[in-house]
Amino acid sequence: MAKKILIADDEANIVASLEFLMRQKGYEVRVAGDGAQALAMVAEFAPDLLLLDVMMPQLSGYDVCQRIRALPDGQRTRIIMLSAKGREAEVSKGLAVGADAYVTKPFSTQDLVARVAQLLGE
C-alpha cells in the first residue's frame, strides 16, 4: 500500500511542484491550503508524512506541528517543515515543536525526495 503524504502550503506553485515530486515517487498525495485545513486533514487522512510550510494563514506551521504532536497518536506522522525562513533560531524552533526535519526554501528537489524516503524508512 502506498504511503500517504499531506502537503500543507499556501503557495499554489510550490504545492504544484511538491505534488508532482511526491506522485512521481508513487505516494498517495493530498493538499491543504492553510494550517487549519492541514490539521483537519491530518485527523481524517492520517498521512504517514506531512510536508508543512511554516508561514501559512490561520495557523502557522509551528502551531500545526505542536498540535499534531499533542494528539494521542500524534507521533506516528513524520513531519518535514519547509520554510523560506532559514535562520538558526527558526530551524531550532521548528525542531523544538516536534518536526523531524527542517528544510529551507528554495530546496533541492533530489535532496527533498531522498529525505522523504529516508523518514518513511524506505
Place this chain on the structure above:
Amino acid sequence: MLSDRVVIPAALAYLGALFALAYYADRRADRGRSLIANPYIYALSLGVYATAWTFYGSVGRAAANGVGFLPIYLGPTLMMALWWMVMRKIIRISKAHRITSLADFVSSRYGKSALLAGLVTVIAVVGVIPYIALQLKAVSTSYTILVRYPEIAMPAQAAATPIAADTAFWVALVLAAFSILFGTRHLDASERHEGLVAAIALESIVKLVAFLAVGAFVTYGIFDGMGDIFGRAAASARLAPLLAPLAVTGAYSSWAWLMLLSALAIMFLPRQFQVAVVENVDEDHLRKAVWLFPLYMLAINVFVVPIAFGGVLHFGADAVDPDTFVLTLPMARQQPALALLVFIGGLSAATGMVIVETIALSTMVCNDLVMPVLLRLRPLRLAERADLSRLLLAIRRGAIVAVILLGYLYFRLAGDAYALVAIGLISFAAVAQFAPAVLGGIYWKGATRRGALAGLAAGFAVWLYTLLLPSFAKSGWLAGGFLRDGPWGVALLRPHEFLGLTGLDEITHAMLWSMIANVGAYVAVSVLTRPGVAEQAQAARFVDIFRHGSEGLAAHLWKGSASLPELNALLARFLGPARAAAAVAEFAQRRGLSAPAQLAADADFVHFAETALAGAIGGASARIMVAATVNEESLSADEVRAILDEASQLIAYSHQLERKSSELEAATAELRAANARLQELDRMKDDFVSTVTHELRTPLTSIRAFSEILHDNPDLDAAERARFLAIVIKESERLTRLINQVLDLAKLDSGRAEWTVAELDLKEVIDEAISATSQLFRDRNVALDTHFDGNAPRVHADRDRLMQVIINLLSNAVKFVAADSGRVVVALTAGAGELRVSVADNGPGIPVGDQATIFEKFRQAGDTMTAKPHGTGLGLPISRQIIEHFGGRLWVENEAGGGAKFVFALPAGRPADAAA
C-alpha cells in the same frame, strides 16, 4: 406661631450648630486633616462678602433703582480676573512675612512703621463700624418683623426704644460672644482659624439656599414666573421706568465708580483680607475661586429684581419697606417656615460678616494700636512680664466687644438715616483708601512710608468730611445747615458739593475727591521723600517677592549680636512657652540640627524670631520687641543697597544655573529619544531585510523546483512541460517585480528618488492608467466606471509616479472584487484647495482594524503577511509615500454597501515642498 419663643431658640440653635462645626473643624485641623484645604471651601468663605446688605438691601435698592444694585457685584467679578496676579502676590508676601492683617501688611511694606499700622487700624475701625451697625440693624429689624407674624408691621425707630428693650443691643451682645468664641479661644493669629472658615463657608451656603428659596417662592409661587413679574412691572407706572435703569442722568459714571469701589472692597475690607489672604491655605485655590466666587454672586443675585418687583406689585407703594420684602413676602403669604428660613439666612449673612470683621479688626486693634502703646509705656514694664499671651487674648476680646458696641452706638445715632445700601457704601469708600498704599506698595519700590501716611491721611480726611460727617448730619447729630449751606455758611465747602462740584451722587462725589487726595498725596510725597533703610529692604522684599522667594534676603539685612536665651524668652512671653519651644524646635530641624540648643543666635535666628513674633503681635510690634532684645548695628543705606544688589546677582546667577541644568536635562532627554529611535529603526531595518529575503525565496523556490523537475524528467509530455515552464516564467516575473519595488521603496525611503514635476491634468493620467490596466479588467470581466468633476484644476506632480499610484489602486481593486459581478468606480472631485481621486470597489472591504496596517510594508488585509494570494505587499506603502511627497494624503474607507474605497487628496496648485 413665630413668637420669640420659637425664633430665639432657632437662631441660637443655628449659631450653636455653626460653633459645633467650627469646633469639629479645629479638632480635625489639629490632627492634620484639614476640612478647609480645598478651593471650594475657600471660594465659599469669600462669600462672606454677601452680608445682610446683600440679603435684604439689594432688594430694597432694586425696588428703588432697578438693576442699580448690580455694580456692587460686577466690580468684584471683574476684579477676580486680576486676582491670579494681584491677590497671589499679596498672599505670597503675607505668608513670607507672617502677616495677619491689612494694617500689618501696609506697615510691613513701609519699614514696619507702627504709626502707619495704627493709622490703617483707625481707618478700618472707623470705616467699618457703620457696616457693622448695618448688620445689627438688619438682624434686629428682621427679628422684630418676624415675631409679629402673621401681622406685617414696620418696627419703630430704634432711638425711641430704651437700650434694654432694644433688640439690636441684645443681638450685639450675642454676636460679640460668638465672635470671641470663634476667634479668640486661644492665641493663634499667626495660624489660621480653620473652624471659623468652615463655619463661614456653611453660612454662605445657608444664605444662598434661603435667598434662592424665597426667590423661587416669589417668582413661581406668588407670581407665574419671571415673564409674569416683568410683564406686570412693565405695565406698572411705578416700576416701568426701572426697566430702563441707565436712563437716569449720571448713571454711567455712578455705575463705573460703584464698580471700582466694590472691586477695591473685595480686596481691602478687613474681613475679605482675613478670609482671602490670612486664612488662605494654598494659593492655588485662587485658580478655582476666580470663577467659583463670581458664580456664587451671580446665583445670589438672580432673584433680586423679581423679589423687588414682586414686593412692589404685591404691597403697593410705600406700605412696606422694600428692604424687608425678602421676609415680608413669605409672611404675607402665610409661609412661616419659609419666613423663618429667610430669617436664618439673613442671620447667616449678618453673623458671618460681623464675626469675621470683628476678629480681623480685633487683631489690628490689639497688634497695631494697643500693643505698640503698651510696649512703649515703660512704667508698665510689659516687656519684662513672663507670659503675655493671656494679655494679648484679653485685649483682643476687649477689642471685639468694643468694636461691636461701637457699631451699636452708630446704629443708635445714625442707623435710621439711611437705607441699608447707603451705609454699606460708606464703609466701602473708607477701605478703598487702602488701595493706593497696598497696590502701590507691591508694584512700586519708590513708594515711601511718608507717602503712604500722607495718602492715607488725606483720603481718610476727605472720606470723613464728605461721607461720615454728612451721615451724622442727616441723623440730626450735626446742624442741618452743615449739609445745606456748608460749614460756617461757606457754600464751597458743602460736603456733598465740595468746591462747587455738583451733579454727582454722594458716593461718587466722595470717591472722586478722596481718590484725588489719596493718590495725589501718596505719589507726590513718595517722589519727594527718600525711603529709609528698613523701608528699602522691605520694598525689595515685597515688590520682588516672586524673584527673591521668602527667606534668605531678610537675614542678610541684619547686623548685630543677640543672645539665644533672651530671644527664646521673648518668644515664650508672647507665644506661650509651649508654642515658642515648638516653633524653635521646628526651626532647628529645618536647619538640620538635632536639638534647639545647637542653634546660634545669628542673623537667621533673629529673623526667624521676629517673623514668629510678627504672627502673634504684628510686624511693627515685633520689630520693637526684637530691637529691644538684641544689639543691632544699623546698616547704612549703601550697605543695604549693596546687599540687595548682591542678593539679586546671586539670584540671577542661580536662575542661570537652573536654566542651564534644565537645558542639559532637555538635551539628555532628546539624545535618549534619538537613541531609542535609532534602535527602533535598526530593528525595523532587520525585520525588513528578513521579510524581503523571505519574499524573494518564495518565487525562487518554485523556479528552482520546476527547473530541476524539467531537468531531471526529459520525457515529460508537452502539455505538462508547457505548464511548468509557464510557472517558472510567472514566478520569475514576480521576482523581478518584487526586486524593482524593493529598490523603488529604498530610493523613496532614502530620498534619492528622482522626481519630474510638471503641471498636469489628473483626468489624462487616470485615463492612461485605466488603459494600462484594461486587460486585467477584461480578464476578470469587471466593470469600470468613471466620474470626473469637470472643473478640476491642474496639479503639480510627477506624471509617472501618479500613474504608478493609480495603476496600483486599480489593479488592487480588480484583484479583490468577484470576477464577472465586480464593479470599480474611479472618481475625480475638486474640493477646497485640493483634488481627490477615489477608487471604489464592491469587493469584501477592508476590516476597520486593518485600515492602517495595509499601508505598512508587506501587510495585506485579512491576515498577516503570510496570507499572500496577490501582490507583493509593497504597492500601497509605495503609493502612500508618493502621495505624501506631493503634500497629499492617501487613505481607505469602507463603502456603505460594502467594498473598499481608496482615496488620495492632492493640494491644488504648486505645493511648497515638491519643487524637487
